[in-house]
Amino acid sequence: MHIAIARTKVIFFILACLLVFSINALYALNVTFIGTSDSAYYAQLGKSVGAGKGFTIDTIGYFIVHYPKTITHPDEVHDPLQPILLAILFKLFGTAPAVAIIPSMIFAFILTPILTWRLARKFVSENWALLAGIFTLLNPLHQALYGWSEPMFTMLTTAGILLFVKSTKDPKYYVYTGVILGLAGLTRRSGYFFILFFII
Numbered sequence: 492m493h494i495a496i497a498r499t500k501v502i503f504f505i506l507a508c509l510l511v512f513s514i515n516a517l518y519a520l521n522v523t524f525i526g527t528s529d530s531a532y533y534a535q536l537g538k539s540v541g542a543g544k545g546f547t548i549d550t551i552g553y554f555i556v557h558y559p560k561t562i563t564h565p566d567e568v569h570d571p572l573q574p575i576l577l578a579i580l581f582k583l584f585g586t587a588p589a590v591a592i593i594p595s596m597i598f599a600f601i602l603t604p605i606l607t608w609r610l611a612r613k614f615v616s617e618n619w620a621l622l623a624g625i626f627t628l629l630n631p632l633h634q635a636l637y638g639w640s641e642p643m644f645t646m647l648t649t650a651g652i653l654l655f656v657k658s659t660k661d662p663k664y665y666v667y668t669g670v671i672l673g674l675a676g677l678t679r680r681s682g683y684f685f686i687l688f689f690i691i
Contacts, residue, residue, distance in 0.1 A: 572677040
C-alpha cells in the first residue's frame with residue numbers, strides 16, 4: 492500500500508514537471524525575438540560555431556547591433572558548451588528563438604527537478620525529497636525563459652553532486668563525477684570551483 496502511494500506521488504511529480512515544461516514551451520514557440528544580453532550572445536555564438544566560424548561575434552559590448560563583418564572578433568566572455576549545444580541544435584532544427592530557449596526549459600523544468608529529487612532521497616524521506624524537487628521546479632529565479640547557460644549549468648552541477656554522493660559507495664562514479672563537473676565548468680567557469688571542493 493505504502494509503495495503504491497509513494498509511486499503515485501512520484502508519477503504526479505514527473506507529470507507536474509512535464510506540464511510546467513509544456514506550458515513554457517508553448518510560450519517559447521511564439522517568441523520571435525531572442526532578446527539581448529547573454530541570450531543574443533549565446534545564439535550568435537551558436538550560429539558562428541555551426542557555420543564554421545568558431546567562437547566569434549560581430550557585435551560590440553552589450554549593444555546587440557550588427558556591425559560590418561570586418562569587426563568580427565573572438566568572444567572572450569562566454570564559455571563554450573552552451574554555444575556548441577546551440578550550434579548542433581541550429582543545424583538540426585533551424586535558428587528560431589525557440590530552438591535556443593526550449594533546451595534551457597528541459598534542463599530547468601524536467602532534468603534539474605528530477606535530479607534534485609534523486610539527490611534529496613539520499614538524505615531525507617521520500618516526501619521531503621519530492622518537496623525539494625517541486626521547489627526546484629517552481630523556482631522563479633532560473634533563467635529558463637531566455638536561453639541562458641544557467642539552467643544547463645545547474646543541471647550538470649546537480650548531476651555531478653548526485654554522482655559524487657554515489658561515488659562514496661562505488662568508486663567508479665568518481666570518473667562520472669569528474670566528467671559531468673568538467674562539462675559544468677565548460678558551461679560556466681565557476682563550475683571548476685566544485686571540482687576543487689570535491690578534491691579538498
